[in-house]
Amino acid sequence: MDFNPWVTPIADQLQVGISHVMDYIRSETYKYVYSRHVAARGPPPPKLNDKTQKISRQRQKS
Numbered sequence: 001m002d003f004n005p006w007v008t009p010i011a012d013q014l015q016v017g018i019s020h021v022m023d024y025i026r027s028e029t030y031k032y033v034y035s036r037h038v039a040a041r042g043p044p045p046p047k048l049n050d051k052t053q054k055i056s057r058q059r060q061k062s
Contacts, residue, residue, distance in 0.1 A: 009024065009029075009030070009033075010024065010025070
């Protein structure tokens, strides 16, 4: 979820606990935000080129 602007509120709820994430996803606020996103059909957030992840994945495979 790092660097993804669409999930900031979900990440905030995750800091409080998993049950809060589920409550947020079921809320009218989330439904409203999600429906606006779907209606706008905007592009997904840009993918950041994080080379540190690739290095750690290569080390795990070895």
